[in-house]
Amino acid sequence: MAFDIKSPGLATTVQDQGRTGHYNVGIPQSGSMDQYSAELGNALVGNTAREAVLECTYLGPTLTTDQDAVVAVTGAPVEVKVNGQPRPQWTRLQLAAGDEVSFGVIQGGTRYYIAVQGGIDVPEVLGSRSTYSLGAIGGFQGRKLEAGDHVPVGTPLDGGALPAAEAVPEEFRPVFSKEQEVRIVLGLYDHRLTDEGLENLLNGEWKVTPVADRMGLRYSGPGVKWKEREQPFGAGSDPSNIVDAGYAVGSIQIPGGTQPIVLHRDAVSGGGYAMVGTVISADMDLVARAAPGTSTRFVAVSLEEALAARKELSERKKKAKAALGAS
Amino acid sequence: MSSPETASMEARYTWGGDEFLFVEVSEAMSLAANFKVMSIAEKLAAAELQGIVDICPANASLLVRFDPDVLPPATLEESVRAIESDLAHHQLQPLETRIVEVPVWYDDPFTAEVAERFREGFHQEPGGSDIDYAAKVNNLKDAAEFIQRHHEQPWLVSMVGFVAGLPFLFQLVGREKQLEVPKYLSPRTDTPKLTVGHGGCFGCIYSVRGAGGYQMFGVAAAPIFDPAQSLADFKDFMVFFRPGDIVKFKPVTEAEYNSIQDEISAGTFRYRQAPVTFDLSKALADPEGYNQELMEALNGI
Numbered sequence: 001m002a003f004d005i006k007s008p009g010l011a012t013t014v015q016d017q018g019r020t021g022h023y024n025v026g027i028p029q030s031g032s033m034d035q036y037s038a039e040l041g042n043a044l045v046g047n048t049a050r051e052a053v054l055e056c057t058y059l060g061p062t063l064t065t066d067q068d069a070v071v072a073v074t075g076a077p078v079e080v081k082v083n084g085q086p087r088p089q090w091t092r093l094q095l096a097a098g099d100e101v102s103f104g105v106i107q108g109g110t111r112y113y114i115a116v117q118g119g120i121d122v123p124e125v126l127g128s129r130s131t132y133s134l135g136a137i138g139g140f141q142g143r144k145l146e147a148g149d150h151v152p153v154g155t156p157l158d159g160g161a162l163p164a165a166e167a168v169p170e171e172f173r174p175v176f177s178k179e180q181e182v183r184i185v186l187g188l189y190d191h192r193l194t195d196e197g198l199e200n201l202l203n204g205e206w207k208v209t210p211v212a213d214r215m216g217l218r219y220s221g222p223g224v225k226w227k228e229r230e231q232p233f234g235a236g237s238d239p240s241n242i243v244d245a246g247y248a249v250g251s252i253q254i255p256g257g258t259q260p261i262v263l264h265r266d267a268v269s270g271g272g273y274a275m276v277g278t279v280i281s282a283d284m285d286l287v288a289r290a291a292p293g294t295s296t297r298f299v300a301v302s303l304e305e306a307l308a309a310r311k312e313l314s315e316r317k318k319k320a321k322a323a324l325g326a327s
Numbered sequence: 328m329s330s331p332e333t334a335s336m337e338a339r340y341t342w343g344g345d346e347f348l349f350v351e352v353s354e355a356m357s358l359a360a361n362f363k364v365m366s367i368a369e370k371l372a373a374a375e376l377q378g379i380v381d382i383c384p385a386n387a388s389l390l391v392r393f394d395p396d397v398l399p400p401a402t403l404e405e406s407v408r409a410i411e412s413d414l415a416h417h418q419l420q421p422l423e424t425r426i427v428e429v430p431v432w433y434d435d436p437f438t439a440e441v442a443e444r445f446r447e448g449f450h451q452e453p454g455g456s457d458i459d460y461a462a463k464v465n466n467l468k469d470a471a472e473f474i475q476r477h478h479e480q481p482w483l484v485s486m487v488g489f490v491a492g493l494p495f496l497f498q499l500v501g502r503e504k505q506l507e508v509p510k511y512l513s514p515r516t517d518t519p520k521l522t523v524g525h526g527g528c529f530g531c532i533y534s535v536r537g538a539g540g541y542q543m544f545g546v547a548a549a550p551i552f553d554p555a556q557s558l559a560d561f562k563d564f565m566v567f568f569r570p571g572d573i574v575k576f577k578p579v580t581e582a583e584y585n586s587i588q589d590e591i592s593a594g595t596f597r598y599r600q601a602p603v604t605f606d607l608s609k610a611l612a613d614p615e616g617y618n619q620e621l622m623e624a625l626n627g628i
Binding site for chain 2: 020021022023024025026027125132134135136137142184185187188232233234235236237241242243244245246247248249250251268269270271272275277278279280281303306307310314
């Protein structure tokens with residue numbers, strides 16, 4: 001079976017849990033920006049966490065299904081319509097052949113996910129179905145969807161077994177707030193910031209700018225100061241420059257000391273700007289949900305606290321799936 | 328938190344959140360630092376630790392991604408430190424690698440057209456070309472002399488990344504002969520695919536079209552990233568370059584460039600390449616003499 005794309009939306013791509021193992025040659029992990037929402041969407045339709053979904057950005061697609069299908073829309077709040085009639089989010093929806101799915105205006109956040117029983121069935125590239133647009137690999141022909149695309153859907157797993165519950169309970173749905181506290185582990189090159197610069201990073205109010213995409217999000221705010229120094233050979237002339245190095249996913253760089261950039265799942269794998277800390281793995285989904293204008297505070301935590309938060313998120317996912325009666 | 332301990336020869340270890348270990352071998356770029364990075368990366372890969380996700384050697388530092396649910400951070404750090412300490416007590420092994428000839432059309436119309444669109448506010452000298460500027464800041468007579476210096480000595484792929492398959496290149500010459508050119512004042516939003524660029528002491532080849540801040544000198548004639556894996560050089564993997572590869576640029580004319588395009592269309596293009604052993608101590612002792620030896624491997628193939 002397949003989805004026929006009538007209109008593609010702003011930037012709709014096929015994503016899954018991402019591809020690792022090739023960051024050493026500059027191929028980023030990719031994958032759903034908000035993994036939590038994508039994974040619960042998959043759980044609702046009886047998939048494992050590995051199946052590919054459609055990631056919609058602000059403006060969603062209009063599509064029809066050529067056969068009966070079971071879908072769920074999770075992630076950022078948006079009006080979901082089937083044949084023009086409003087239907088709930090975070091809830092399993094039964095579609096009949098020919099049904100049309102479309103979306104209203106997004107009510108917060110940035111991305112929502114269409115999960116379908118059987119998963120989006122594009123070929124795996126380097127072990128993943130995720131789209132990496134810049135390298136034109138993975139996903140549907142290596143690019144975002146276009147009108148007229150015929151997007152294949154896979155065969156249901158386990159003979160089409162579905163979880164007992166039809167909807168994700170409210171308590172397990174993420175909050176899409178205009179204010180965020182993002183936990184970071186300081187490190188990498190934070191010693192190159194002045195005391196005042198570090199103070200600004202941690203105590204300042206930072207706002208997500210419109211320059212935010214799958215590669216990274218740029219924030220505006222008070223700016224930071226870098227310590228002056230004689231630059232090491234090969235590093236470049238600005239005090240925010242380093243000899244080009246690998247970039248951790250989630251790391252925060254502040255070119256010229258003005259606007260911090262948090263690298264996300266389609267990160268460039270390296271470059272010549274000093275990083276001062278890294279968003280903890282448990283808060284990467286949170287950052288992915290930030291719409292432009294979101295007021296953000298960066299809160300420093302220890303590596304141990306980051307690991308505890310990681311465990312907590314994993315427990316939360318397990319509980320959410322248990323509440324659905326999914327494995 | 329990271330700490331500035333640059334004086335010692337020991338690497339600096341710091342965390343990139345709960346999934347990345349960053350090992351800064353040196354703040355400054357040097358062949359010795361890069362070689363140490365590659366040696367650590369190679370030994371770490373050979374150790375096959377459960378829970379290592381990515382090992383990314385860079386110019387003078389190493390980034391390791393790991394799964395902390397499988398590999399506790401402290402265990403990883405201990406392992407890398409042990410490798411580093413072990414290397415310090417042993418002669419560095421020569422690197423088994425290859426030398427590759429990369430045809431380049433210098434001073435080409437593709438990069439010239441893009442450069443034209445990014446002058447005022449982007450470039451240090453909006454009135455001239457990138458190569459003229461590079462010649463000037465390196466105290467060279469003219470663009471021709473700069474081009475000569477760019478291709479007469481080979482380069483080491485010191486890192487692959489930024490975007491898929493992009494090689495960073497460090498020329499195998501003494502520091503006094505390193506070509507250094509500042510990046511654009513502000514990055515361009517466009518760079519032609521296969522642009523041969525330069526920023527700071529690093530050369531690069533842009534594997535895909537896109538944003539970029541390096542000065543533009545020419546365009547490589549053949550692909551270095553081939554997702555369709557249609558050419559023979561990409562049969563095993565879509566990315567051509569690996570850290571440790573040695574690159575010899577070869578200037579080509581427009582006619583030669585066009586004939587290479589025909590070979591690519593016909594699917595017959597192959598890079599001229601030969602296996603070589605790269606010995607750091609020889610390269611440091613007599614760079615240009617040793618380069619002659621390396622480049623001889625390309626003769627007669």
